[in-house]
Amino acid sequence: xxxxxxxTAVTVVVLATVLVGGFGLRISRTTSDFYxxxxxxxxxxxxxxxxxxxxxxxxxxxxxxxVLLHGPDMLWYPVGYTAGYLxxxxxxxxxxxxxxxYTLPDFAEGRLESRAVRRLVSVFVVGAGWLYLxxxxxxxxxxxxxLTGAPDxxxxxxxxxxxVVAVAAGGMRSITFVQAFQYWLKLTALLVPALFLLLAWxxxxxxxxxxxxxxxxxxxxxxxxxxxxxxxVATFLGTMGLPHVVxxxxxxxxxxxxxxxTVFVLALIGAFYLLPPVYGALGRLYVxxxxxxxxxxxxxxxxxxRAIGGLGGALLGALVAGGAFAxxxxxxxxxxxxxxxxxxxxxxxxxxxxxxRLATPLAMAVPLGGSLLVSGMPVADSVGMAFAVSASSFCxxxxxxxxxxxxxxxxxxxxxxxxxxxAFAATVITVSGTVRSGWPHALLAWPAVWSVPVxxxxxxxxxxxxxxxxxxxxxxxMTRFHLPEALMPGARxxxxxxxxxxxxxxxxxxxxxxxxxxxxxxxxxx
Amino acid sequence: MTGESRQPAPRxxxxxxxxxxxxxxxxxxxxxxxxxQTALGDAYVRSLMRSQLRAGLSAFAVLALVAGTLPLxxxxxxDTTAVWVVLGFAAYPLLTLLAWWYVRRAExxxxxxxxxxxxxxxx
Numbered sequence: 001x002x003x004x005x006x007x008t009a010v011t012v013v014v015l016a017t018v019l020v021g022g023f024g025l026r027i028s029r030t031t032s033d034f035y036x037x038x039x040x041x042x043x044x045x046x047x048x049x050x051x052x053x054x055x056x057x058x059x060x061x062x063x064x065x066x067v068l069l070h071g072p073d074m075l076w077y078p079v080g081y082t083a084g085y086l087x088x089x090x091x092x093x094x095x096x097x098x099x100x101x102y103t104l105p106d107f108a109e110g111r112l113e114s115r116a117v118r119r120l121v122s123v124f125v126v127g128a129g130w131l132y133l134x135x136x137x138x139x140x141x142x143x144x145x146x147l148t149g150a151p152d153x154x155x156x157x158x159x160x161x162x163x164v165v166a167v168a169a170g171g172m173r174s175i176t177f178v179q180a181f182q183y184w185l186k187l188t189a190l191l192v193p194a195l196f197l198l199l200a201w202x203x204x205x206x207x208x209x210x211x212x213x214x215x216x217x218x219x220x221x222x223x224x225x226x227x228x229x230x231x232x233v234a235t236f237l238g239t240m241g242l243p244h245v246v247x248x249x250x251x252x253x254x255x256x257x258x259x260x261x262t263v264f265v266l267a268l269i270g271a272f273y274l275l276p277p278v279y280g281a282l283g284r285l286y287v288x289x290x291x292x293x294x295x296x297x298x299x300x301x302x303x304x305x306r307a308i309g310g311l312g313g314a315l316l317g318a319l320v321a322g323g324a325f326a327x328x329x330x331x332x333x334x335x336x337x338x339x340x341x342x343x344x345x346x347x348x349x350x351x352x353x354x355x356x357r358l359a360t361p362l363a364m365a366v367p368l369g370g371s372l373l374v375s376g377m378p379v380a381d382s383v384g385m386a387f388a389v390s391a392s393s394f395c396x397x398x399x400x401x402x403x404x405x406x407x408x409x410x411x412x413x414x415x416x417x418x419x420x421x422x423a424f425a426a427t428v429i430t431v432s433g434t435v436r437s438g439w440p441h442a443l444l445a446w447p448a449v450w451s452v453p454v455x456x457x458x459x460x461x462x463x464x465x466x467x468x469x470x471x472x473x474x475x476x477x478m479t480r481f482h483l484p485e486a487l488m489p490g491a492r493x494x495x496x497x498x499x500x501x502x503x504x505x506x507x508x509x510x511x512x513x514x515x516x517x518x519x520x521x522x523x524x525x526x
Numbered sequence: 527m528t529g530e531s532r533q534p535a536p537r538x539x540x541x542x543x544x545x546x547x548x549x550x551x552x553x554x555x556x557x558x559x560x561x562x563q564t565a566l567g568d569a570y571v572r573s574l575m576r577s578q579l580r581a582g583l584s585a586f587a588v589l590a591l592v593a594g595t596l597p598l599x600x601x602x603x604x605d606t607t608a609v610w611v612v613l614g615f616a617a618y619p620l621l622t623l624l625a626w627w628y629v630r631r632a633e634x635x636x637x638x639x640x641x642x643x644x645x646x647x648x649x
Contacts, residue, residue: 072606075613076597082618086589086625090582094632228597236593259632263625270618277614403579475563479571482578484636487557487643 005314006147009322013185014162017329020178043257047264049176050248052183054081054265055272056132056331057139057297058383060186060324063273065296067280068287073224074280076231077384078273082266084239084387089262092240094255095402095481102250103341104243104394111401113471114409120416122346124393126363127424129243129339132386133332133367134374139297140328141371146298147321153372159325160368163333167340168360175333176251182330183268189323190275193304193316197282200308207285223442230446231384237452238387241394244334247341254485279303300324332364339363374431384446385427392451393420396459402481404460405474411463419455423447556643570643577635585628589621 059081066074101107104125109118140155166178201207239245252258283299286307301324304316343359396415400407426447435441443450471477480488559567600609 072609072613073600075609079613079617079621082621083589083593086621086628087586089625090585090628225597225601232593232597236589256633256636259629263622263629266618266622266625270622273618274615277610281610403575475568475571478575479560479563479567482571482575483560484640487560487640 003148005318006321009318010144010325013322013325013329014158016181016185017162017166017178017326020181043252043261043264045176045180046248046251046257047261047268048180048183049251050179050245050261050265051268051272052179052181052186052326052330053244053248053334054269054331055183055186055327056383057136057324057327059272059276060190060327061139061143061297061300062135062383063276064279064283064300065298067277068283068299069296072277073228075277076228077235078276080232080235080387081239082269082273083236085262085266085269087236088240088245089259089266092398092402093249093258093262096246096398097249097252097258098255098481098483098485099477100480102247103338103345104241104246104397105342105346107246107401108397108412111471111474111477112407112409112412113473114412117409117412117416119346120413121394121397122342124389124416124420125243125342126339128241128386128390128394129335129342129363130367130370131389131427132242132244132383133335133339133364134370135382136328136332136335137368137371138382140325142297143301143321143324143328146301147317155328156368156371159328159332160364162329163336164360164364166329167333167336168357175337178333179330182326183272185326186323186330187272187275189319189326190272190279190300193320194275194278196312196316197278197303197307201282201285222438226442226449227446230388230442230449233452234384234388234391234446234448236391237395237448238389238391240398241390242386243338243342244331246394247338248334256484276300282307336360336363382431385430388446388448388451389420389423389427391448392423392455395452396455400456400459400463404463405478406463406467406470407459407474408463408466408469409471410466410469411459411461414462415455415459418458419451422454423451426451554644556645560643570639573642574635574639577639578632581628581631581635584631585624588624 059078063074063078066077096107099107099110101110105118105122108121109115137156137159140159141152142155144150144155144158145152167175249258252261279300283303287299287302301317301320304320305313307313308316340356340359340363343363344356348355348359393416396419397412400415401412426444429435430441430445435444556567556570560570561567596612
């Protein structure tokens, strides 16, 4: 039966994840390895790891499901996920790496020298991370229910357990290997069945695929054009603030490598996104009788068996299921890593690897509870809301923090609260289902169009009104963000003073550049 | 400087040479200006930021222009095949090319800046 193949495939993926993680653990020796893989991951490996982490349940299942149901306009989702990396590259990638911080709260404190901003950013990071974790766990539950008939909660609990063990045990170094491995696994798991599906389609005499909009489309949104723009703004600007994406940049050795890595990432995720539309289009042909609603996410999983059938279909279906599990595991581990990092630094009392390991189950417990309570939303849509919150809060903070010298702590707080807070409130209202139609629903379901400008404006206007509060270290921070590493005064010639005669430092001491580099690394790797 | 164990009492000495440093001195004058955050050093950093921001804004403007007009164009054309071709295939190589162009320009900006800084060696 096909169920046993699926169970085997999922088991293999889970075991491989744990084993590759264990391999990483063996070479993960220092605290620095644990948190940021010693900042020494080369562009190739790091790009595969970033892509593996980024391609979530929404990409693997959600995109094809939405295209199947609502037509080609839904292809803006994968385009937006990819273009978000381009915006991240041109405004944020290299300066963020050079800031030397490890998490968004580190960045906020290093740039604005304010504990209050740090605490607020921590709250948003944990919130956005949890918002993004819920659909991953729900996707896992859906996959196992469709393919094996397991109860809905089982898949989510399984993913949560594996992630907690892998993250708490191995940290960043081993996760890097796991995620690089999972990118290639996901690509294979969609590519190989897609080739067979196209062959089967050819064999059936190339029946005409209905590429246009069918009857089911109308109820997606009352104002489809506005919804499309809302989607574009949220995904283009929201990617840079996603907690698991930001942490990854600190594993590059320097700003230049961070930039080059991002170009690799764009190529890798672009290659992956060529595949889901194939499933969406063929799904219209072969899985047309799929029940509408949340189960559209199952189209990718069901397609091989429906279109090919027999043993081949069952095996290919199992391969797809394995790839889907890789998607849940990799994104969930990245998010858990980021959320647990923030919890360790800003919530739990003491610092260190041991407390990080304690924070990991905590980081996973809340979204697991949420995934069991809330249900019935397509994964791509709920992920879209995390993007909207991120675009309205972290995007203004990062862009203005990196490029604008007049940003003040009160301005940052106002922007975070107004932009991010309003986007979050809109999300809550939409999920609660109190507003269901017309312009109010469209404005609340796709809030980024108005909440991003609100966030930027609040940050700029309040900063201009509080000119006296510009942090004294602003110029030093700007220098650190933008100067190439080779020209940084403190950075040449390796670690200062390690081999030199330590007792003889000259009168014009070395404190200046070193302390400038140290302010931002408060919670990082020391 | 730590006195050797054979010598019984360390003598007080006047050091007349250059003090030895933990880190080497900035090699170029501009680098020192930047490190000490003088007005000139600040101007150097601002010029680098301006050129990098211009590169980023150029790439972003291309992206925003295309992404901003495409939905309107699709709505006007009502041709779903075009949507499939553009969003399903053509978008990804174009995004990667734009990223590659930006990285080349940003690295060229940094090389030019390094040349500017190294142009006048410290005396």
